Amino acid sequence: MEWITRNLPYLMAGISVGGQYALIAIGYTMVYGILRLINFAHGDIFMAAGLILVYSATVMPMYLAIPLMIILSVLIGFVVERVAYKPLRTAPRMSIMISAIGVSYLLQNLALYVTGGLSQQYPAIPWISDTITIFGSTTKRVTVITPVLTLVLVVLLVLLIKYTKIGMAMRAASRDFETSQLMGIKINSVVSMTFIIGTFLAAIGSVLFFTNYTGVTPTVGAMPGLKAFVAAVFGGIGSIPGAVIGAFIIGICENIIKGVGLTTFSDAFTFALLIIILIAKPTGLFGEKEADKV
Numbered sequence: 179m180e181w182i183t184r185n186l187p188y189l190m191a192g193i194s195v196g197g198q199y200a201l202i203a204i205g206y207t208m209v210y211g212i213l214r215l216i217n218f219a220h221g222d223i224f225m226a227a228g229l230i231l232v233y234s235a236t237v238m239p240m241y242l243a244i245p246l247m248i249i250l251s252v253l254i255g256f257v258v259e260r261v262a263y264k265p266l267r268t269a270p271r272m273s274i275m276i277s278a279i280g281v282s283y284l285l286q287n288l289a290l291y292v293t294g295g296l297s298q299q300y301p302a303i304p305w306i307s308d309t310i311t312i313f314g315s316t317t318k319r320v321t322v323i324t325p326v327l328t329l330v331l332v333v334l335l336v337l338l339i340k341y342t343k344i345g346m347a348m349r350a351a352s353r354d355f356e357t358s359q360l361m362g363i364k365i366n367s368v369v370s371m372t373f374i375i376g377t378f379l380a381a382i383g384s385v386l387f388f389t390n391y392t393g394v395t396p397t398v399g400a401m402p403g404l405k406a407f408v409a410a411v412f413g414g415i416g417s418i419p420g421a422v423i424g425a426f427i428i429g430i431c432e433n434i435i436k437g438v439g440l441t442t443f444s445d446a447f448t449f450a451l452l453i454i455i456l457i458a459k460p461t462g463l464f465g466e467k468e469a470d471k472v
Contacts, residue, residue, distance in 0.1 A: 188437035196429025201383030205376025221403015255377025414462030
């Protein structure tokens with residue numbers, strides 16, 4: 179009991195961080211599920227969402243700044259897909275991957291130009307930034323909100339994919355991209371919607387993340403993006419439940435490591451886990467082997 183009380187702040191922080199990673203990881207896993215593409219720019223769109231709110235909050239109230247940030251972030255994701263990925267739809271995968279890396283560096287350099295390379299202070303968001311006490315441990319309300327909101331959004335996403343027309347089209351495209359085109363599915367619309375949903379969730383994740391970690395820099399999206407990618411691989415990239423479970427496991431383990439005084443190794447643990455998973459189970463916890471087409 180004493181151990182739980184002493185480490186409760188780390189457990190709560192781990193669950194909260196896991197939820198934030200999950201919202202980013204879903205974007206990776208959805209795009210990979212349909213295009214077999216690792217969208218390396220996803221973490222940088224997450225960073226851009228943070229910067230958009232930093233600047234928009236200076237000229238308008240927060241209840242307008244947050245919806246504007248979400249809309250502009252979704253627009254960035256849509257434009258990136260249309261400009262950088264759509265023209266390369268039939269190109270070799272290596273070409274698309276190089277394009278994704280190029281977009282990542284473009285967004286980072288644009289952010290560097292706008293900010294001058296200086297860390298920008300994220301604005302305090304009313305209510306969720308407030309401090310609360312749980313079982314004697316003090317934390318921000320966002321720590322409690324994050325896992326609840328994440329699970330609600332994941333359930334809504336699963337329902338959308340399972341029961342709506344666009345969701346059925348996404349499932350068909352993820353099973354067989356070429357055949358889906360032949361069957362009359364509008365692949366461009368499906369891919370665009372996939373990027374829109376992924377970017378929307380990343381924008382929500384940025385609000386939750388930067389409420390706790392208030393410094394926004396041009397490269398701040400790199401590490402959360404990489405850890406979310408590891409979570410997607412750990413759970414089985416292409417599997418939404420797998421990405422969410424992987425994200426929570428990584429978030430909790432990472433913060434427990436910090437709790438026992440090994441903060442220096444918290445990032446190393448994440449990437450060591452990636453190596454172990456790729457060796458032991460390359461498809462991840464819930465991933466499926468691709469069947470050869472004959």
